[in-house]
Amino acid sequence: xNRRSVNHGGxxxxxxxxxxxxxxxxxxxDGKGYQEEGAATASTAPSTSAPAPATSAxxxxxxxxxxxxxxxxxxxxxxxxxxxxPQTSAAVKFTSAKGEQEHTYQGVLLNDVLKTAEPRFDQGKxxxxxxxxxxxxxxxxxxxxxxxxxxxxxxxxSQVLLAVSEDGVPFDDAAGPRLVAPQDTKxxxxxxxxxxxxxxxxxxVVDGVK
Ligand SMILES: Nc1nc2c(c(=O)[nH]1)N[C@H]1C(S)=C(S)[C@@H](COP(=O)(O)O)O[C@H]1N2
Ligand SMILES: [Mo]
Numbered sequence: 027x028n029r030r031s032v033n034h035g036g037x038x039x040x041x042x043x044x045x046x047x048x049x050x051x052x053x054x055x056d057g058k059g060y061q062e063e064g065a066a067t068a069s070t071a072p073s074t075s076a077p078a079p080a081t082s083a084x085x086x087x088x089x090x091x092x093x094x095x096x097x098x099x100x101x102x103x104x105x106x107x108x109x110x111x112p113q114t115s116a117a118v119k120f121t122s123a124k125g126e127q128e129h130t131y132q133g134v135l136l137n138d139v140l141k142t143a144e145p146r147f148d149q150g151k152x153x154x155x156x157x158x159x160x161x162x163x164x165x166x167x168x169x170x171x172x173x174x175x176x177x178x179x180x181x182x183x184s185q186v187l188l189a190v191s192e193d194g195v196p197f198d199d200a201a202g203p204r205l206v207a208p209q210d211t212k213x214x215x216x217x218x219x220x221x222x223x224x225x226x227x228x229x230x231v232v233d234g235v236k
Contacts, residue, residue: 088200088201088202089104089105089198089199089200089201089202090102090103090104090202090221091103091104091139091188091202091203091220091221091222091223092221092222092223093139093140093142093143093222093223093225094143094222094223094224094225095161095223095224095225095226096145096146096147096158096225096226096227097140097143097144097145097146097225098143098144098145098146099142099143099144100143101142101143103139104199105190105197105198105199105201105202105203106199108133108134108139108188108190108203109190109196111134111138111139112134112135112138113132113133113134113190114132114133114134114135114185114187115130115131115132115133116130116131116184116185116187116206116208117129117130118130118131118206118208119211120210120211120212120213120216121211121212121213122212122213127213129192129193130192130193130194131187131189131191131192131204131206132187132189132190132191132194133187133188133189133190133191133203133204133206134187134188134190135179135185135186135187135188136160136172136177136185136186136187136188136205136223137177137178137179137185137186139188139223140160140177140223140225143225145158145174145225147174147227148227148229155174155175155178156173156174156175156181157174157227157228157229158173158174158225158226158227158228159171159172159173159174159225159226159227159228160172160174160177160223160224160225160226161222161223161224161226162205162215162217162220162222162223162224163217163220163221163222163223163224164202164204164205164217164218164219164220164221165201165202165218165219165221166219168217168218169217170205170214170215170217172186172207172215176207176209182209183209184208184209185208186205186206186207186208187205187206187208188203188204188205188206188220189203189204189205189206190203192204201218201219202219202220202221203220204216204217204218204219204220205217205218205220
């Protein structure tokens with residue numbers, strides 16, 4: 027099993043160790059006064075039930091990634107399928123609780139994976155795709171958002187990847203891919219054990235529909 031599997035208390039760690047590894051969550055990078063990481067574990071807020079998510083699409087099997095949201099063709103992709111698609115590599119550096127990390131990742135352009143699902147942006151509006159975003163969810167319900175322009179080669183200087191390996195070591199099929207954001211200096215959006223990519227547009231929120 028690769029190292030990814032034990033890092034974030036995700037599904038694979040549970041399978042492998044019967045939950046014994048779950049205590050390692052909630053690290054913090056630095057001593058900033060505001061809560062940046064580990065906020066969920068520190069929270070004492072009453073557990074009011076969260077509203078049901080708009081998607082019913084939770085992957086059934088470990089390692090599957092659901093691509094859904096404002097798309098014409100929602101689908102599910104596995105790590106094995108990603109390995110067969112055209113590959114790109116990226117040498118990156120980012121800071122984390124462990125300090126500075128340097129890795130070479132190999133994988134598929136996030137843009138390619140999303141295009142297959144046929145995102146629905148309002149082309150009646152100038153640059154309608156710039157109202158779009160992608161919410162990436164990983165192990166432990168960890169989540170980070172990318173604006174569409176950050177993953178669109180027509181706009182972004184560097185490309186976000188769905189990595190299938192790190193430093194030549196393939197990720198476990200059951201762990202799923204890892205997002206790689208070469209432009210980021212911090213590791214926070216390197217979402218591991220990725221299980222969902224949700225395409226959205228900001229208009230309903232900005233215009234007050236919900
Ligand atoms: N699923 C998931 N991915 C995650 C996190 C997490 O808690 N869960 N932490 C992020 C943060 S804050 C950092 S700095 C990096 C750390 O990368 P590492 O786990 O390879 O050390 O992973 C990122 N990806
Ligand atoms: Mo981090």
